[in-house]
Amino acid sequence: MEIGPITRALLRNKTRFILIVLQIAVTLAVVTNAVNMIVEERKQMNKASGFDDDNLLFVRSRNFAPEFDQLEYRIASAESDLRALRGIPGVKAVVNTNFLPWQGGGSSGEVNVIGGDGSPYRTQQYAATPGFVQTLGVKIVSGRDLRDGDVDDDPNSTTGTVIISRDLEKLLFKDKSAVGQQLTNGTGPISVVGVFDPFYNPYGWPIHEYCAIFAGHVSRNGARFLVRVEPGMLKQVAPMIEKRLIATNEGRNVDLQTIPEVKSRYFRQNQIVIAAMGMVIFLIVVVTGLGIVGLTSFAVTERTRQIGTRRALGATKPAIIRYFLMENWIITNSGLLLGIALAYGLNYLLVTNTSGVKLDWRYVVAGVVLLWTQGVVATLAPAMRAAAVSPVIATRTV
Amino acid sequence: MLTYNTQIALRSLRRHPLLAAVIVAGIALGIWASTTFTTVRHMFARDPLPGHSQRLFYVRMDNWDPARPYPTGNGGGGLTQLAAPVPPQITYRDAVELMRSNIPVRQTADYVSSIVVFPDRKVSRPYTSPLRLCFSDFFPMFDVPFQYGRGWDKRADANAEQVVVIDDATNQKLFGGANSVGKHIRLADRDFTIIGVLAPWRPFIRMYDMVGNFVAEPEPFYIPFSHAPKMQLRSFGNSDGWQSVNLATFEQFLASEIDFVQFWVELRTPGDLAAYQRYVDDYVRQQKKSGRFQRPLLNPIRSMRQMMAEYGIVRPQLTAMAVMSILFLAICSMNLTGLLLGKFLARAPEVSVRRALGARRIDIFMQHVIECELVGIAGGVVGMLLSIGTLRFIGKLIADSARFSLDLEMIGAAVFLSLVAGLLAGIYPAWRICTVQPAVQLKG
Numbered sequence: 048m049e050i051g052p053i054t055r056a057l058l059r060n061k062t063r064f065i066l067i068v069l070q071i072a073v074t075l076a077v078v079t080n081a082v083n084m085i086v087e088e089r090k091q092m093n094k095a096s097g098f099d100d101d102n103l104l105f106v107r108s109r110n111f112a113p114e115f116d117q118l119e120y121r122i123a124s125a126e127s128d129l130r131a132l133r134g135i136p137g138v139k140a141v142v143n144t145n146f147l148p149w150q151g152g153g154s155s156g157e158v159n160v161i162g163g164d165g166s167p168y169r170t171q172q173y174a175a176t177p178g179f180v181q182t183l184g185v186k187i188v189s190g191r192d193l194r195d196g197d198v199d200d201d202p203n204s205t206t207g208t209v210i211i212s213r214d215l216e217k218l219l220f221k222d223k224s225a226v227g228q229q230l231t232n233g234t235g236p237i238s239v240v241g242v243f244d245p246f247y248n249p250y251g252w253p254i255h256e257y258c259a260i261f262a263g264h265v266s267r268n269g270a271r272f273l274v275r276v277e278p279g280m281l282k283q284v285a286p287m288i289e290k291r292l293i294a295t296n297e298g299r300n301v302d303l304q305t306i307p308e309v310k311s312r313y314f315r316q317n318q319i320v321i322a323a324m325g326m327v328i329f330l331i332v333v334v335t336g337l338g339i340v341g342l343t344s345f346a347v348t349e350r351t352r353q354i355g356t357r358r359a360l361g362a363t364k365p366a367i368i369r370y371f372l373m374e375n376w377i378i379t380n381s382g383l384l385l386g387i388a389l390a391y392g393l394n395y396l397l398v399t400n401t402s403g404v405k406l407d408w409r410y411v412v413a414g415v416v417l418l419w420t421q422g423v424v425a426t427l428a429p430a431m432r433a434a435a436v437s438p439v440i441a442t443r444t445v
Numbered sequence: 446m447l448t449y450n451t452q453i454a455l456r457s458l459r460r461h462p463l464l465a466a467v468i469v470a471g472i473a474l475g476i477w478a479s480t481t482f483t484t485v486r487h488m489f490a491r492d493p494l495p496g497h498s499q500r501l502f503y504v505r506m507d508n509w510d511p512a513r514p515y516p517t518g519n520g521g522g523g524l525t526q527l528a529a530p531v532p533p534q535i536t537y538r539d540a541v542e543l544m545r546s547n548i549p550v551r552q553t554a555d556y557v558s559s560i561v562v563f564p565d566r567k568v569s570r571p572y573t574s575p576l577r578l579c580f581s582d583f584f585p586m587f588d589v590p591f592q593y594g595r596g597w598d599k600r601a602d603a604n605a606e607q608v609v610v611i612d613d614a615t616n617q618k619l620f621g622g623a624n625s626v627g628k629h630i631r632l633a634d635r636d637f638t639i640i641g642v643l644a645p646w647r648p649f650i651r652m653y654d655m656v657g658n659f660v661a662e663p664e665p666f667y668i669p670f671s672h673a674p675k676m677q678l679r680s681f682g683n684s685d686g687w688q689s690v691n692l693a694t695f696e697q698f699l700a701s702e703i704d705f706v707q708f709w710v711e712l713r714t715p716g717d718l719a720a721y722q723r724y725v726d727d728y729v730r731q732q733k734k735s736g737r738f739q740r741p742l743l744n745p746i747r748s749m750r751q752m753m754a755e756y757g758i759v760r761p762q763l764t765a766m767a768v769m770s771i772l773f774l775a776i777c778s779m780n781l782t783g784l785l786l787g788k789f790l791a792r793a794p795e796v797s798v799r800r801a802l803g804a805r806r807i808d809i810f811m812q813h814v815i816e817c818e819l820v821g822i823a824g825g826v827v828g829m830l831l832s833i834g835t836l837r838f839i840g841k842l843i844a845d846s847a848r849f850s851l852d853l854e855m856i857g858a859a860v861f862l863s864l865v866a867g868l869l870a871g872i873y874p875a876w877r878i879c880t881v882q883p884a885v886q887l888k889g
Contacts, residue, residue: 062786062873070779077772084765109573111561157687202693233690252516268559268679269573300572315842320762323482324769330474331773338780345787393772397765 053374060349063342064378071382071418074335076389079406079414080397081324087404088317096148097245099184102139102281103306104274105147106132106288112298121266122200124296128270129176131291137280142182142273144175145265148248149310155254160219161229161236170215170257171250174265179210180243182275188213190226190241197240197262205235207261213244214256230259237261249313269299281305332421339425343371347433354433355440364434371430372423379422383415390414447815450808454816461788465820468784472824472866475777477831480859482770484836485843486763487855493652494588498749501586502718504708505746506539506729507531510687511739528755529745532685532704533656537673540706542728544580548721549710551586554670555579556706557654558678562666563631564619574615575681576632576666578673584610584641586711587653594626594641597669601640605671609637613645615665633676637668652749654707655756656683660843673699680705702737710746722746774866781820781870789813789878796878797886806879813875814868821867822860829859 057064108128114120125143132141146153157167177193180186187210197208209230216225229236237259246258265271276284289301311318347354354367390411397403458465492498507530509515514530535543540554560576583589584596593616597608609630616625629636643663651659672678677695684705692698712718725744732738747755796809 062877063783066779066783070776073772073776073779077769077776080765081769084762088762109561111563111571111573152683233688300570316760316762319839319842320766323766327478327766327769327773330478331776334471334474334773334776334780338776338783341780341787342783345783348787393768397761397768400761400764403761403765 049370049373050377053370053377057374057377060346063346064381067339067342067378068382068385070335070338071379071422072386072389074331075383075386075411075414075418076393077331078328078417079390079410080393080403081328082410082413083394083404083406085321085324086407086410088320092314092317094247094249095245096247097183097185098148098306099275100148100306100310102276102278103148103182104276104281104285104288105304105306105309106272106274106292107302108269108271108292108299109302110269110299112296114298115269118200118202118266121270122264125176125264125266125270127295128272128292131295132272132274132288135284135287135291137277137284138274139277140178140181140275142175142178143264143266143270144173144179144182144260144273145271146173146175146179146248146260146273147271147309148183148306149313151249151313152251153248155250155252156232158219158230158232158237158259161231163219168215168218168257169252169254170211170218170259171248171254172259172261174261174263176264177262179260182273184275185243185245187241188244189224190239192241193260193262198264199262200264200266207235207237207263209237209239209259209261210241210243211239211260212246212256212258213242214246215258216242218257281307332417336421336425339375339422340429343375343426343429344432347371347429350433351436351440354436355438355442358436359438359441367434367436368427368430371426371433375422375426376419379418383418386414386418387411450812450815451819453812454819457792457816458819464784464788468781468820469824469827471777471781471784472821472863472870473827473831475774475866476825476828476859476863477835478770479767479774479862480829480832480855481835481839482763482766483858484832484855485839486759486767487852488649489759489763491852491854492750493648493650493753494749497588498652500711500713501749502710502712502721502746503749503752504535504543504710504725505529505531505533505744506535506725506738507740507743508536508539508702508704508738509740514740515685529743529747531743531745534683534685534704535706535708536702536704537699537706539728539732540708543708543725546710546721546724548717548724549712551582551711552709553580553583553586554706554708555583555653556680557657557664557682559681560632560666560678568619574666575664576668576678577664578670578678579667580670582711583653583667586709590644590646591641592644593624594639596667597640602669602671605669605675607635607637608640608669610641610643610667611639612643612663612665616642632666632668635676650753650758652753653709654682655752655758656707659756659758718746774862775869778866778870781817781866782873785817785871785874786877789874790881792878793881793886796881797883800881800883801887809879810875813878814871817867817871817875818864819867821863821870824867825859825863828863829856832859 115124129141129143132138153171154173155169156172157169159165159167175193176198177195180192190210193208193210199207211225219225220228225239225242228239230239231237247255248258249255274284274288285303285305288303292301357367391406394403394406398405494501507515509532515532544552544554546552555577558576558578559573561571562574563571581597581599581602592613596610597606600606601608609632616622619630620628625639625642628639630639646663648663649660651661651663674695679698682705684703686701686703688702690697690701692701710721712721722744725746726742729738729742729744800809
């Protein structure tokens with residue numbers, strides 16, 4: 048092969064060599080680390096809540112009429128709201144609860160097992176009327192669902208009835224069943240009547256999978272509801288909700304958010320990072336590619352006479368193309384070698400200074416393949432032009 | 446000489462408009478990406494109150510569970526690993542006690558609540574709005590701008606006077622933007638007198654409250670903190686508790702160990718900071734005697750910038766994005782080196798004639814560097830314009846109504862980057878062309 052002459056020729060024109068090598072190296076470093084970041088962001092976004100997110104709505108009544116100061120009035124109003132919401136065509140299930148999935152938090156407290164070792168566990172805690180599992184679209188896996196008889200709205204009550212998430216059951220009771228067991232949060236016993244699954248709601252503390260749902264109405268500071276609609280009916284149902292609720296009691300305003308909106312707000316920064324990194328990858332590959340085309344074309348123009356001479360001395364067109372591809376391959380590989388070092392160097396900086404994640408070696412391999420391909424594609428056109436140089440050129444003086 | 450060189454450079458660029466356009470576009474792309482992402486980062490990282498923030502300190506006290514420290518790291522209240530292992534806020538009762546100190550030149554306890562606003566029925570239906578309870582010092586401490594009237598005074602703090610400060614949007618909505626100072630507005634069950642109207646105010650980082658969503662808008666209503674007990678205004682922000690106690694009444698809530706109040710002090714000197722730290726520590730030691738604060742003494746008093754670091758205001762991804770966008774600019778710059786090299790060397794015969802006619806090397810060099818800088822500036826301007834549009838879009842995505850734009854610092858940085866990019870790209874080609882041997886070129 049012509050490796051000897053190619054390297055010697057390259058060394059005579061170091062500028063071009065250095066420029067391409069540097070570009071390829073930086074490109075590899077940026078592309079691999081950007082892909083690494085995108086994958087990391089997507090991992091967070093793809094975690095499923097386990098709920099029927101796409102068909103859920105959050106409704107909040109914001110009361111101003113003075114009657115709402117009385118607990119009995121608020122509960123009666125919440126009950127009539129539940130009926131009104133269930134009456135809307137397209138609504139599948141409704142629950143009165145202060146749980147709002149994907150808001151990036153919620154409420155939590157500590158519980159311990161009565162008869163256990165006394166150590167407290169932090170868990171998400173919400174109140175809900177019966178209908179919680181049907182509305183979220185999760186399943187009772189053992190025990191039973193909450194019933195109307197479980198609902199306890201007395202603010203001075205020290206006891207309660209809960210259903211808990213499967214992961215909380217595992218945390219509190221290891222392999223035993225939670226059904227029939229009792230918990231406490233410092234006051235009276237809280238009876239666990241059932242276990243549901245799945246549950247995932249990202250929280251400020253690492254308690255995303257732990258949840259206890261207390262049977263009760265949520266009416267203080269305005270009743271809140273989760274509404275589950277028939278698949279794809281969000282758009283039709285949403286506009287009817289405010290009208291129906293204001294019609295039952297007009298001493299208030301009604302706020303409405305769809306869970307897909309809440310979720311996309313929660314992941315907005317991740318989406319920005321993904322979009323930005325995607326764009327950087329695209330631009331950097333295109334710009335480097337164009338750069339290689341430019342520099343190789345320049346090299347071809349510069350060497351027109353030499354190419355002519357080679358052709359006149361018997362080199363075939365494929366030989367000329369092969370020469371340029373080979374030359375590019377050598378440059379690319381030098382760039383990639385440097386690039387692998389740079390990629391890990393940049394990753395080290397990102398990991399130590401910005402709590403990034405370690406670079407997956409598979410992205411480096413993918414990056415290497417991508418840049419090999421890019422090298423060939425970018426060199427092909429100038430190389431073809433070189434092959435088209437007529438041998439007659441050699442006989443002319445410029 | 447500079448104008449002459451500039452003229453030559455311009456003429457040379459005009460001779461190959463397509464090539465010039467490609468070069469300008471290359472720089473523009475690089476400047477666009479790098480200014481956009483460094484600005485995004487800068488918006489979070491920059492000092493929210495330049496010249497003032499170093500005097501503002503945030504007070505925390507460890508009243509958490511004797512058995513375990515407050516969990517940080519994976520973020521209670523968004524706190525990072527840097528955060529001190531104490532609750533991010535303090536209790537109502539401690540806030541009231543701390544306010545008695547006369548060491549700080551200014552101080553405020555504050556928290557966010559929610560209230561029903563009853564405007565004139567002709568103007569709007571009643572509605573629920575966020576509301577901040579704070580002390581009179583809140584407004585000067587955080588450089589809050591007023592368009593009409595002003596904040597309330599210490600007497601209003603002490604006597605829970607029924608005065609309210611409203612923001613510009615509320616003033617537009619309820620009073621058509623007119624000077625509404627002295628007018629009345631009903632909040633929940635009582636009438637408040639409007640004492641001040643804020644000028645449009647949308648700090649990118651809500652620096653006075655970073656516990657929750659720190660890119661959220663400031664609240665539309667502000668009333669004296671001393672209304673809390675009478676109006677029974679519960680916290681609608683983050684609140685943390687570890688004790689299980691009965692909180693059926695509001696008095697029980699205020700007397701509990703629940704942390705929901707934020708506490709800021711303004712201290713002039715390091716001596717004041719030390720004195721204030723002693724004051725807080727002494728207060729906690731005294732409380733320990735009555736059985737509270739059973740954890741080891743830990744009452745971090747940190748500056749605003751330190752708190753920004755603890756809260757992880759600059760998401761690490763933003764820094765990574767900024768670094769990568771600068772690397773992209775470097776690639777664009779290297780590409781230009783290639784293009785310029787070709788462009789300049791093609792001009793070797795012309796340059797040789799100039800050299801033979803007496804132009805010095807330095808003249809040739811300067812002429813070409815200036816050409817590169819012109820391209821750099823043109824690309825910089827185009828890139829910056831693109832970047833302003835992109836930033837507006839990203840701003841809307843990150844924080845619904847935030848103004849998210851280039852500030853003077855960033856424009857300076859963009860100009861600097863484009864000049865550096867132009868110079869880096871052009872210096873080697875310019876050197877190559879000025880070292881061309883005229884004799885070789887002129888022969889033949």
